[in-house]
Amino acid sequence: MRQARAEAAGLADSLMRQWDGVVEAAALTANDDEHDPEGPTIAYERERLQAMREHVRGELTDLDRAAQRLRDGVYWTCEGCGGPIAAARLSARPTARTCIGCASPSTAQTRYRR
Ligand SMILES: [Zn+2]
Structure with a gap:
C-alpha cells in the first residue's frame, strides 16, 4: 500500500x-x-x-x-469500465482517464458485439 x-x-x-x-x-x-x-x-x-x-x-x-x-x-480507475488503469499507461500519459481497452474504439466495439 x-x-x-x-x-x-x-x-x-x-x-x-x-x-x-x-x-x-x-x-x-x-x-x-x-x-x-x-x-x-x-x-x-x-x-x-x-x-x-x-x-x-x-x-x-x-x-x-x-x-x-x-x-x-x-485516478487509477477507468471511467469506461471501472477497472484499474495500468501504471505504465498513466506514467506515459498522466491525463489518461480510461484503460487501454476502453481507449481503443475497436476493442470497445468488440465488447459491444458480445
Ligand atoms: Zn476500461
Whole structure:
C-alpha cells in the first residue's frame, strides 16, 4: 500500500511538472506581439502560437481533471469500465482517464458485439 502511495505521489509530481510547462507555454504565447512588421514569418508564427494556445487550453482542462481524479482517489480507475488503469499507461500519459481497452474504439466495439 505504501508503495502504491509513493507511486501516486510521483505521478502527482510529474503532473505538476507538466502543469508548469503548460503554464510557461501559455505565458509565452500571451506575450506575442501585435505590432511587429516582420510579415509572413510573424503571421505564420502567430498562427502557430494560436494553435499552441488552443492546445494548451485543452491540456489544462485535462490536467485539471486528472488532479481532481487524484484528489477523489479514482485516478487509477477507468471511467469506461471501472477497472484499474495500468501504471505504465498513466506514467506515459498522466491525463489518461480510461484503460487501454476502453481507449481503443475497436476493442470497445468488440465488447459491444458480445
Ligand atoms: Zn476500461
